[in-house]
Amino acid sequence: MASAVAVELPAPRDAVAARIVRAIARGPLNIVLAVLGVLWLVPTIGLFITSILPASADASKGWWQIFTKPSLATWGNYHALFHQSGLVQALKTTVYIAVGNTFLVVILGALAGYAFAWLDFPGRDWLFIGVIGLLVVPLQMALIPMFKLYDTFGLFDTWEGIALFHVAFGLPFAIFLLRNFFAGLPKDIMESARIDGANEIVIFLRLILPLGLPAIASLAIFQFLWTWNDLLVALTFGQNTTPITVWIAGQLREFGTSIDIIAPASFISLIVPLCVFLAFQRYFVQGLLAGSVK
Amino acid sequence: MAAPPSGAESGRLGRYLVGAFFLAPALFMLGVWMVYPAVYTIVRSFFGPTGFFGHWVGFHNYKTLFTTSTLTTAIKNNAIWVAVVPAMVTAVGLVFAVLTERIRWAVAFKTAIFLPMAISAFATGVTWRIMYQQDPGLGAVNALGKTISGVFSPAGVLSSAFPSTPTLQTTSSGALVLKTPVMPGGVTKLGLTGIAPDAVPKGAVQAVLPASKPGDVVGVVWRDFKPGGGKAGVVEKGELGLPGVTVELRSAAGKVVQSTKSAANGTFDFTKVSSGTYHAAIGAQTFAKPFGGFAWLGPNLIVPSLLIAYIWIWAGFAMVVIGAGLAAMPRDVLEAARTDGGTEWQVFRRVTVPLLAPVLSVVFVTMIINVLKVFDIVYALAPESEYAKANVIALAMYFTAFQGAGNFGIGSAIAVFLFLLVVPVLALNIRRFKREV
Numbered sequence: 001m002a003s004a005v006a007v008e009l010p011a012p013r014d015a016v017a018a019r020i021v022r023a024i025a026r027g028p029l030n031i032v033l034a035v036l037g038v039l040w041l042v043p044t045i046g047l048f049i050t051s052i053l054p055a056s057a058d059a060s061k062g063w064w065q066i067f068t069k070p071s072l073a074t075w076g077n078y079h080a081l082f083h084q085s086g087l088v089q090a091l092k093t094t095v096y097i098a099v100g101n102t103f104l105v106v107i108l109g110a111l112a113g114y115a116f117a118w119l120d121f122p123g124r125d126w127l128f129i130g131v132i133g134l135l136v137v138p139l140q141m142a143l144i145p146m147f148k149l150y151d152t153f154g155l156f157d158t159w160e161g162i163a164l165f166h167v168a169f170g171l172p173f174a175i176f177l178l179r180n181f182f183a184g185l186p187k188d189i190m191e192s193a194r195i196d197g198a199n200e201i202v203i204f205l206r207l208i209l210p211l212g213l214p215a216i217a218s219l220a221i222f223q224f225l226w227t228w229n230d231l232l233v234a235l236t237f238g239q240n241t242t243p244i245t246v247w248i249a250g251q252l253r254e255f256g257t258s259i260d261i262i263a264p265a266s267f268i269s270l271i272v273p274l275c276v277f278l279a280f281q282r283y284f285v286q287g288l289l290a291g292s293v294k
Numbered sequence: 295m296a297a298p299p300s301g302a303e304s305g306r307l308g309r310y311l312v313g314a315f316f317l318a319p320a321l322f323m324l325g326v327w328m329v330y331p332a333v334y335t336i337v338r339s340f341f342g343p344t345g346f347f348g349h350w351v352g353f354h355n356y357k358t359l360f361t362t363s364t365l366t367t368a369i370k371n372n373a374i375w376v377a378v379v380p381a382m383v384t385a386v387g388l389v390f391a392v393l394t395e396r397i398r399w400a401v402a403f404k405t406a407i408f409l410p411m412a413i414s415a416f417a418t419g420v421t422w423r424i425m426y427q428q429d430p431g432l433g434a435v436n437a438l439g440k441t442i443s444g445v446f447s448p449a450g451v452l453s454s455a456f457p458s459t460p461t462l463q464t465t466s467s468g469a470l471v472l473k474t475p476v477m478p479g480g481v482t483k484l485g486l487t488g489i490a491p492d493a494v495p496k497g498a499v500q501a502v503l504p505a506s507k508p509g510d511v512v513g514v515v516w517r518d519f520k521p522g523g524g525k526a527g528v529v530e531k532g533e534l535g536l537p538g539v540t541v542e543l544r545s546a547a548g549k550v551v552q553s554t555k556s557a558a559n560g561t562f563d564f565t566k567v568s569s570g571t572y573h574a575a576i577g578a579q580t581f582a583k584p585f586g587g588f589a590w591l592g593p594n595l596i597v598p599s600l601l602i603a604y605i606w607i608w609a610g611f612a613m614v615v616i617g618a619g620l621a622a623m624p625r626d627v628l629e630a631a632r633t634d635g636g637t638e639w640q641v642f643r644r645v646t647v648p649l650l651a652p653v654l655s656v657v658f659v660t661m662i663i664n665v666l667k668v669f670d671i672v673y674a675l676a677p678e679s680e681y682a683k684a685n686v687i688a689l690a691m692y693f694t695a696f697q698g699a700g701n702f703g704i705g706s707a708i709a710v711f712l713f714l715l716v717v718p719v720l721a722l723n724i725r726r727f728k729r730e731v
Contacts, residue, residue, distance in 0.1 A: 026396060033397055036390075037406040040606065044409065046434055047421040062432050063424070112320035121313035122306075127321075132723050134328055136716045138667050140691050140709040142331035144338060144702050149331075168327030171320055200312050229414030231670040232688070236696055245416045245670075253678065255423060266420040270413045277412035281405070284412075288611065289618050 044270075051077055051267045055260035077264040087265060090247035093159050094269075097243055098228040101163035101170065105223045106216055108167065109174025114208050116175065117182035118190060119200065128179065134172040142169075143236050150237060157239040165237060166227045174219050177290050181215035182208060218287030221280050225273045244269045332713070339706035343699070355707035365694075365708070368685040371597055375604075375668060375686065380661035382605050384654055387612020391620055392642065394613070404617070408610030415607065419674025422603040426590035426675075436587035443585040452536065452580055454493065458485035458518035459527045468578035471544065475571040481506045482574040485518030485527055486536065494534055501535035502559040511567050513574055515539045516560040535560025540577035543567065553577065591677055596684045600675055604668065612657045619653030620646075659719055666715050687712050 049063040052073045057065065066072055081087050115121075116128050146165060147156070155161030185208070193203050209216070231245045238246055248265045251258045277284055339356070342349035359365050390407060394400040410418060427433030430440035457463070461473045462484060476482050481504065494517060501516035518524065520532035536556060543552040543564045551572065552564045590599040627649070631641045647654075669688035676684035681693070687708060695705025 029393065030397055033393060033403055037403050040406050040609075041409070042434065043418075043421045043425050043606070044413070046424055047417075050424055060431075062427075062434060062437055064434070064437070108320045108323060111316045115313050115316035119309065119313050119316065121309045124313070127317070129724055129727060131324070132727050133720050134324060135723060136663055136720050137328060137332060138688075138709065138712045138716060140667075140688060141335050141713050142327060143691075143709070144695055144706055145331035145334035146327065147696075149326075164323075165327060168323045171323055172328075175320060200316070204316075225412060229416065229670075231414070231416045231673060232692065236692070245414060248420065249416070249674065252420075252674065255677070259424070262420055263424065266417045270417040273412045273414070274409070277409075278405075285614055285618075289615060 047263055047270075048267055049073075050259065051264035053077075053260075055257075058259050058263070059256070077260045078268075081261065081264050081268070086247060087244070087268075090242055090244045091268070093238075093241055094228060094243035094245075096159045097163045097166065097230075097234070098224050100159070101166040101227050102220050102223045104163070104167045105170040105174050106220050109171055109178050109219060110209065110212065110216060111204070112171070112175045113178030113182050113212075114204050116179040117185075118203075118208075128175075131172050131175050135176060137172075139165075139169050139233065143232075147236060156237060157241050159238075159241055159243075162234050162237050162241075162243070163227075165233050166223075166230065169233075170223045170226070174223070177219055177287065178212060178215055180290065182212055185211050214283065214286065215290070217280065217283040218290065221276060221284050222287045224276060225284075228269075228273050335706045335709050338702060339710045341703050343701040343703045349703075351703065355704045356711070358704055359707050359711060364682055364685055365690055365704075367682065368687050368690040371685055372666065372668075372687050374597060375601065375665045376662055378601055379604055379608070379665045380658045382601075383608045383612045383661050384616075384657050386605065386609045387614075387616050387657060388647075388650070388654065390609065390613040391617040392646065394617065395620065404610070404613065407613055410607045411610045413607075415604075415668075415670035416674045418603060418607055419671045422599070422606075423591065423675055423677075426599055428587045428589050428591070430585060430587045433587065433590070435590060436585075439588065440585040452486065452489055452493065452495070452539065454488055454490070455486040455581065456488045458487045461527075462486075462576075465575075465578075468581055469542070469575050470581075471573050471575040473573075475546070476511055476574055477571055478511060478567040478569055479506050479508050480511055482511065482513030483527065483529065484513060484515040484541070484574060484576055486515065486576075487517070487519045489517050489519075489536075495536060495538050497558050498534040498537055498560075499558045500531070501529050501533050502561055503529040504561045504563070507563070509566055511543055511564040511572060511574065513541070513562055514560045515541060515556045515562065515576060539580050542575040542577050544573045544575050546571050546573070548573075550575075591675075591680060593680055593683045596676055596680045600672060600684060603675060604665075604671055607671075608661060608664070612661070615657050616650065616653055619650050623649055659722070663716055663719055666712060 046063050049066050050058055052075065053063060053066065054072065054074055054076060057072050112131075116124060116131075142165070150156040150161050155164070189207060189211075190203060193207060198206070228243075229245070230243070231249065234243045234246045235249065242250075244265065248262060248269065251262050251265070255262065338346075340350060340352060342351045342354075360369075390403075394403055397403065413421075425434045426436075428436060430436040457470055462470050463473055465471055470484070470486075472482055472484060474482075483503065498517075501514055503514050504512040506512060514529060515536050516529060517534045517536055518526060518528075520530060524530050524533060535558060537558045537560065539556045539560075541554055541556055541562045542550045545551050552567070554562050554564060556562045589595060623646070628641060628645060631645045636644070667688055668686055669692065672681075672684050672686050672689050673692075681689065691705055691708040691712065694701050694708060
């Protein structure tokens, strides 16, 4: 995390007494924050424990019973889930949508971002203002017309249709983020490359993409998480081809009795973004800080 | 084509072409998926449910939007979201950001708080639905509530019992008073039924009708029931005494004179009672109901429940963005304020917060936009039966257009309304950019 990795200088060796006094003074603060930290983790932990308890145990007592009866834990729910073809198919669809649209957003966003940052053509700033205007347009504005258009062009109920919708609505942020980052790259590198006879495509591939990698990584992680977690778009444009969120939503009607399906499936759906987030936390936070206008 | 274009012209054309090459794919996507649909939706909102031709309805869809109760509920709820969430998220984030600067394990704390940001709002809804279950035996929130309320108002020994004979009467306070008066030397019988075998207090033994003692009021409180029924009002073999019950001796005026607890066989003894007439009674606390849990997902609490879960998600976002602002703050200003004798609170109020104002406003505005568009968490967390109560604009738009009636006219009007709400932010973003250029 950009801010979390605050440089901790080794504390000067001050008097032991002073250190003890300070530790005691901070004791309550440490305790309060520890309680808050645990409180923040409890729901996710509760979901995980619920997912490894048999349905009968879930229905009779809360998930914390595992602390007195650890023997209840079982992978049975997960085992059963993966043998239901529905979930595996939904998971595959989620991966196609999330990976496919992220790939496209990065490419199209980088091309446009470069154009807005370094190419000089008439009307450039006006076009960019248009892109900024699109940043906050709610996707509800496009659901009805695209529903009709998809129907006409056979994109309804396909993962490609859902992915393309995400590409379009991811692009304003992508262009905004990358344009700002590219614009901050040193100008003389670009100019010396031009003098050396490199054309714009070579500059883009050989200079901009490698130098812009931190911003591209931020964007890719953002877009991946955002689309992996989407519900509304998939709910609207999918019917049989649905990602995991919609698949779980279909089970919600019988929340009480299907908890042994809903809990593990939800946990599967959140473990992937969680790992991505933990692995690339730094890029995620950078993206957040660069673009918290969306 | 005839003559080659002059140098300047070819440069201009070339720049157009290169720009077009880089921009065309993105502009195509934005044009087809965002600009065209936006125009379509605005136009569509002035037509009826079935189509364009001959179905012009003017502003009728907008009128419906503000007069149909499910839709006005959605607008009202969204107003509550806007009023509560951005302020709460910003405040919580600010407090967390400031406090984490003083602990050594800030990275671990920040990761814990930030974690929900990676999880989908949908999965969060499912997660909190497990937390919010009403039965305190199942839902963690109510289990916590039960533990806390158990400390302040413990459940009674016999929460479901009722009298076995009509001589024992319920008072408005919930206590049971024996109508038959008693004088010193008397014996009272307080029979109760409706107690399940596993609800009988631990250690109960065969009930005994005590012998009268001069100067004392004695009696028995017992489970006036045995397999097969038994005779009401008579202490029989096989009927258990009820230990630990609070028994009161009340004066004729109803004042509690003495109070004691029954023994294992149900007997109790008020000693040295001065002469007069009294009533024996069972204290109300005996029948206090255990904490049954709040209906977090019921019609009255569903909106606050949603707000709590949503704040849980976004607090981490605010904390990280504000934390970055804090890290970038000039340290010497804070130090100067401290050396000048400012208390921590004064420094926070007068220096930190004003310096952070731009960052705080970014968080606040971002949250307003997020909250206006909120959908997934309501869809997942609110039970379908409570959608009407929990409704928000985005949810109403989805259900109006794509479920049930499938009314594209009103659906479009709702979408346009949502768009109009974010237009001020849109203008703000553009103004900020123009100032930068």
